[in-house]
Amino acid sequence: MEVKNITVLGAGTMGHGIAQAAIAAGFNVVLYDVTQEFVDKGVARIRKSFAKRVEKGKLTQEQVDATMALLKTATDLKEAAKDADFVIEAVPEDIELKKKIFAELDKVCKAEAILASNTSVLPVTAIAGATERKDKVVGTHFFNPAAVMKLVEVVMPIGVAPETIEIAFAVCKKMGKVPVKTKDTPGFIVNRLLGPLYMDAAQMVLEGTATAEDIDTAMKLGAGHPMGPCELADFGGFDVIQMAQDAVFAYTHSESSKLNILYRKMLEAGRLGVKNGKGFYDYLPDGTKKPFKIFG
Numbered sequence: 227m228e229v230k231n232i233t234v235l236g237a238g239t240m241g242h243g244i245a246q247a248a249i250a251a252g253f254n255v256v257l258y259d260v261t262q263e264f265v266d267k268g269v270a271r272i273r274k275s276f277a278k279r280v281e282k283g284k285l286t287q288e289q290v291d292a293t294m295a296l297l298k299t300a301t302d303l304k305e306a307a308k309d310a311d312f313v314i315e316a317v318p319e320d321i322e323l324k325k326k327i328f329a330e331l332d333k334v335c336k337a338e339a340i341l342a343s344n345t346s347v348l349p350v351t352a353i354a355g356a357t358e359r360k361d362k363v364v365g366t367h368f369f370n371p372a373a374v375m376k377l378v379e380v381v382m383p384i385g386v387a388p389e390t391i392e393i394a395f396a397v398c399k400k401m402g403k404v405p406v407k408t409k410d411t412p413g414f415i416v417n418r419l420l421g422p423l424y425m426d427a428a429q430m431v432l433e434g435t436a437t438a439e440d441i442d443t444a445m446k447l448g449a450g451h452p453m454g455p456c457e458l459a460d461f462g463g464f465d466v467i468q469m470a471q472d473a474v475f476a477y478t479h480s481e482s483s484k485l486n487i488l489y490r491k492m493l494e495a496g497r498l499g500v501k502n503g504k505g506f507y508d509y510l511p512d513g514t515k516k517p518f519k520i521f522g
């Protein structure tokens with residue numbers, strides 16, 4: 227099956243970026259959210275991102291207008307999904323919500339449509355279980371910002387058909403992404419491997435081995451990482467890290483995956499990372515950041 231029509235569910239951080247990458251690749255896209263206000267916010271973020279590319283001379287206004295013409299919006303799920311060949315769900319990370327949406331999609335979508343979830347840590351097999359088309363459900367784990375980041379982890383739940391994986395790969399590649407296959411286990415590849423790095427970095431800060439800033443400098447210059455582990459943890463968000471680590475630890479029981487107490491304490495102190503300007507660093511209104519003094 228050749229995918230032409232993509233429906234993206236959820237116009238938030240990930241959904242708007244995925245929709246942007248999809249229209250930029252020439253797909254017809256319907257962006258769906260529960261209210262027109264949320265949909266409009268997502269569309270405004272896409273427009274803003276394209277406007278920056280026009281400013282930088284990477285795109286012309288005519289190209290942007292032609293691309294934006296491929297984007298439709300909807301607040302009615304049936305209307306949004308009835309013509310879709312491929313649906314990408316990017317609603318909040320809540321298993322009951324995702325199961326409910328997939329059960330509804332199963333009823334309103336064409337029989338041959340493929341249903342993909344952008345979940346970070348939830349079991350795609352359980353999400354597929356809410357449908358009668360378990361062979362046509364797959365994970366497509368995009369990374370933030372989705373319009374820019376190249377990787378997509380294509381997650382294979384139990385019972386998925388090889389053709390579903392092939393189609394997911396073709397969609398990702400047409401979007402300019404690099405897909406990799408992973409079985410449906412918590413954390414997939416990237417978050418499972420990043421977890422121990424985040425945990426050890428926090429433990430070193432707690433022990434006073436080195437400051438967060440020096441750990442970041444060391445890993446950037448010594449290991450060639452583009453961002454240090456503390457900066458990257460701030461970017462990912464401590465609430466998200468907590469959820470991911472709890473899920474990975476429940477599966478692996480590996481000490482290296484167990485949530486470090488420092489993240490729990492940071493969360494208790496209302497520090498979420500970049501999203502509220504408070505993490506290992508304080509993010510200042512002028513766009514700079516300074517290390518946060520954790521213990522006075």
Ligand SMILES: NC(=O)c1ccc[n+]([C@@H]2O[C@H](COP(=O)([O-])OP(=O)(O)OC[C@H]3O[C@@H](n4cnc5c(N)ncnc54)[C@H](O)[C@@H]3O)[C@@H](O)[C@H]2O)c1
Nearest residue numbers: 236237238239240241259260264316317318319345346370
């Ligand atoms: N933010 C990240 O860095 C990141 C990275 C990879 C994967 N993810 C995953 O992507 C998914 C979305 O995360 P996000 O950060 O974009 O969340 P978000 O909160 O920014 O956006 C979620 C959107 O879904 C909408 N929504 C809520 N209920 C809905 C429903 N019933 N139907 C349709 N839309 C609904 C909300 O209004 C909101 O616009 C989650 O599963 C998350 O784990 C997030």
